Amino acid sequence: MATAEKAKQKSDVTLHYLRPGKKFPSVWCPGCGNGVVMGSLIRAIDNLGLSKDEVVLVSGIGCSSRLPVYLDFNSLHTTHGRALPFATGAKFAQPHMKVIVITGDGDALAIGGNHFIHACRRNIDITAILINNHIYGMTGGQGSPTTPGGTFSTTTPYGNVEKHFDPCSLAAAAGATFVARSTVYHEPQLQKLIGQAISHRGFSLVEAISNCHTYFGRLNRKGDAVAMFDAFKERAVPVGKASKMTEEELEDKIVTGVIHNVEKTEFCDEYQKVVDAHMGEK
Amino acid sequence: MPARERKLLQGNQACVHGAIYAGMRFFAGYPITPSTEVAEMSARLLPRIGGRFIQMEDEIGSIAAVVGASISGLKSMTATSGPGYSLMLENIGYAYMTETPCVIVNVQRGGPSTGLPTKVSQSDTMQARYGPHGDYCAIAVAPSTVADTVTETIRAFNLAERFRTPVTVLLDEVIAHSRELIYLPEEGELEIYNRVKPTASPEEFEAFALTPNGVSPMPSYGEGYRYNVTGLTHDTHGFTTNRVDEIPVKLEKLRHKIADYTDEIEKIRVEHMDDAEVAIIAYGSAARAALQATDIARKVGAKVGAVQLYSIWPFPDAKLKELCGRCKKVIVAELNMGQLITEIERIMPDKQITTLQRYDGEILTPLQVVKKIEEVL
Numbered sequence: 253m254a255t256a257e258k259a260k261q262k263s264d265v266t267l268h269y270l271r272p273g274k275k276f277p278s279v280w281c282p283g284c285g286n287g288v289v290m291g292s293l294i295r296a297i298d299n300l301g302l303s304k305d306e307v308v309l310v311s312g313i314g315c316s317s318r319l320p321v322y323l324d325f326n327s328l329h330t331t332h333g334r335a336l337p338f339a340t341g342a343k344f345a346q347p348h349m350k351v352i353v354i355t356g357d358g359d360a361l362a363i364g365g366n367h368f369i370h371a372c373r374r375n376i377d378i379t380a381i382l383i384n385n386h387i388y389g390m391t392g393g394q395g396s397p398t399t400p401g402g403t404f405s406t407t408t409p410y411g412n413v414e415k416h417f418d419p420c421s422l423a424a425a426a427g428a429t430f431v432a433r434s435t436v437y438h439e440p441q442l443q444k445l446i447g448q449a450i451s452h453r454g455f456s457l458v459e460a461i462s463n464c465h466t467y468f469g470r471l472n473r474k475g476d477a478v479a480m481f482d483a484f485k486e487r488a489v490p491v492g493k494a495s496k497m498t499e500e501e502l503e504d505k506i507v508t509g510v511i512h513n514v515e516k517t518e519f520c521d522e523y524q525k526v527v528d529a530h531m532g533e534k
Numbered sequence: 535m536p537a538r539e540r541k542l543l544q545g546n547q548a549c550v551h552g553a554i555y556a557g558m559r560f561f562a563g564y565p566i567t568p569s570t571e572v573a574e575m576s577a578r579l580l581p582r583i584g585g586r587f588i589q590m591e592d593e594i595g596s597i598a599a600v601v602g603a604s605i606s607g608l609k610s611m612t613a614t615s616g617p618g619y620s621l622m623l624e625n626i627g628y629a630y631m632t633e634t635p636c637v638i639v640n641v642q643r644g645g646p647s648t649g650l651p652t653k654v655s656q657s658d659t660m661q662a663r664y665g666p667h668g669d670y671c672a673i674a675v676a677p678s679t680v681a682d683t684v685t686e687t688i689r690a691f692n693l694a695e696r697f698r699t700p701v702t703v704l705l706d707e708v709i710a711h712s713r714e715l716i717y718l719p720e721e722g723e724l725e726i727y728n729r730v731k732p733t734a735s736p737e738e739f740e741a742f743a744l745t746p747n748g749v750s751p752m753p754s755y756g757e758g759y760r761y762n763v764t765g766l767t768h769d770t771h772g773f774t775t776n777r778v779d780e781i782p783v784k785l786e787k788l789r790h791k792i793a794d795y796t797d798e799i800e801k802i803r804v805e806h807m808d809d810a811e812v813a814i815i816a817y818g819s820a821a822r823a824a825l826q827a828t829d830i831a832r833k834v835g836a837k838v839g840a841v842q843l844y845s846i847w848p849f850p851d852a853k854l855k856e857l858c859g860r861c862k863k864v865i866v867a868e869l870n871m872g873q874l875i876t877e878i879e880r881i882m883p884d885k886q887i888t889t890l891q892r893y894d895g896e897i898l899t900p901l902q903v904v905k906k907i908e909e910v911l
Contacts, residue, residue, distance in 0.1 A: 337595035
């Protein structure tokens, strides 16, 4: 197939899932990785052959959380940090639905940290896509739970003195059964991992490392969007290779691929067993 | 015809029976004294009817799950007490903005803060109206007996579905933990209201359409409508707006769909008011003392009447004013430092208003009310 034709097909798929009548442009800065993640999500869902009606996209507050509004699915744009409990209600009420949460590092790990670990612990069949740009973008560049030590933000003007979370380790330790990471530079991999996560029965997390060149990039002299994408390419190490590297060698690297994948009973399935056993009792 | 089922229940347990009668199929909650039995009873009963119970990580998550489940089509409820209600305010506000039907039971205890976990209070009266930030109209109902708790919980669900809004059931520790012998309503005995579903095709569907009564038909997720729900101020399609011509439309919709239909919401019990010169106004467990005291005072010829509010919000301004029209004096009995009284003073500036307050964690006794009547007469 000719390249131009391929590109057209790709854009037709994208257009099919964008909300009709919704006024673009999006709220995102030009070059923002959120658009890449949105494209990956669209293509992953299209590849899985899901119907638009069976997908519920839930988000909290922040730049990444605006994503569901642009897509032609059932969409629930909620309050800051609370996407996962809203999603828990939606999923538990209709377990046949595919519930996908779009969240950011501040949304999921600061204000929503408690909800995050408990959604992992329950192993409820929800896919969380955590777009990690290491900063609060929407409010103008404040430090987040993933802002690396020593880096600058508007609330760490002399360098961050705090430690940061690794969302993947946190999720795996809390009980999530599928955990993966990629970056917005590695779009084909990101798309594949999102597809695997949605297909996985249980709580799945895909961490998408992304760029906020507007704040994180500017305040830390990381360059423009393209420069930040290039840096992701340089820093990425596939999980297999990473397993043979020392902690020092992995300093500042981004380990990509499926990091954790185990089978455990799923929350809605287990509850259904309770219902089946006690239905009709007086 | 099946006989009505007779049961010895706590108010908290009666609340769950009422909720299930009204169609509750989803409960999310977090343990807190004195409301915990509502969650425990829901956990026990819901699986038996194919419903769902989940204990969430906190009250914020509980109300979030309730709203998510309601948008997915299940009638949903949570129960808590003051400290938990404070945590829930964020997403109760979300439910107002997104017009999501749900029921929040607040079994009131003493505050502020963790206050008095095992002691009765009515100090969340104003919180039930003005808790979440922003402009909206709130609905709150208030039972005073275990039997009332069944019917008022049913009414709360009906109002939530009818008006597409969160509804608070203001219980208190005394009603919640009192055991009374009651009859549960038979199937079909009480009317159950279910949210109106859209008849328009998904292409023509407008999620928050302006309708003659202000309530937009509400589909469940998965029914083909794929609409957007957001806590941001939105247009009639559910999309965020900053337009000066669209913002008031949304806010006025939230107000008028309730404020213009208060007749459907207000519920007041009146005793001995025909020739009363003194009226006692109360709700919840304070109303029990007020009603009994009125009976006692009448026996010695005192012209006293009692007005019990079953719905606190919207406040029944016109009805209450009319009911108390011929009284010169009004006693407001409440278990706080004066919350209901501010509303009464607002609507009856011409009356001699006396307050009977108790905020030491104990109930008002009929004798205390009788003494107050003597003082006022």
